[in-house]
Amino acid sequence: xxxxxxxxxxxxxxxxxxxxxxxxxxxxxxxxxxxxxxxxxxxxxxxxxxxxxxxxxxxxxxxxxxxxxxxxxxxxxxxxxxxxxxxxxxxxxxxxxxxxxxxxxxxxxxxxxxxxxxxxxxxxxxxxxxxxxxxxxxxxxx
Numbered sequence: 001x002x003x004x005x006x007x008x009x010x011x012x013x014x015x016x017x018x019x020x021x022x023x024x025x026x027x028x029x030x031x032x033x034x035x036x037x038x039x040x041x042x043x044x045x046x047x048x049x050x051x052x053x054x055x056x057x058x059x060x061x062x063x064x065x066x067x068x069x070x071x072x073x074x075x076x077x078x079x080x081x082x083x084x085x086x087x088x089x090x091x092x093x094x095x096x097x098x099x100x101x102x103x104x105x106x107x108x109x110x111x112x113x114x115x116x117x118x119x120x121x122x123x124x125x126x127x128x129x130x131x132x133x134x135x136x137x138x139x140x141x142x
């Protein structure tokens with residue numbers, strides 16, 4: 001029997017893509033989560049503060065509501081808090097250096113045939129593969 005877990009990825013991808021298209025149509029701006037959060041943190045997003053705050057609240061709140069209603073899925077997430085913090089900081093620095101994240105470059109950039117988005121997506125995918133190739137078998141971290 002074939003696993004049906006792939007359907008969750010498909011549904012999630014359709015939801016993210018639809019949300020990105022709707023955000024672009026309504027606001028005229030690209031839905032990049034790191035850019036929206038970065039504008040809240042560094043103060044450059046004061047002009048649309050409420051919009052940014054609602055978006056980030058939805059990104060955090062929607063999975064929490066789903067988990068409370070239907071239960072949280074099993075994950076392979078590490079229980080090593082230091083590793084989670086370091087990983088989060090590295091991802092945050094990387095998104096600032098790349099001027100965007102997976103939603104900005106991967107979802108919105110590639111769908112608009114943006115060369116910068118395509119190159120950035122290949123770069124962070126390669127970095128993720130390389131990191132896992134090093135950390136998992138050689139260091140036993142992940």
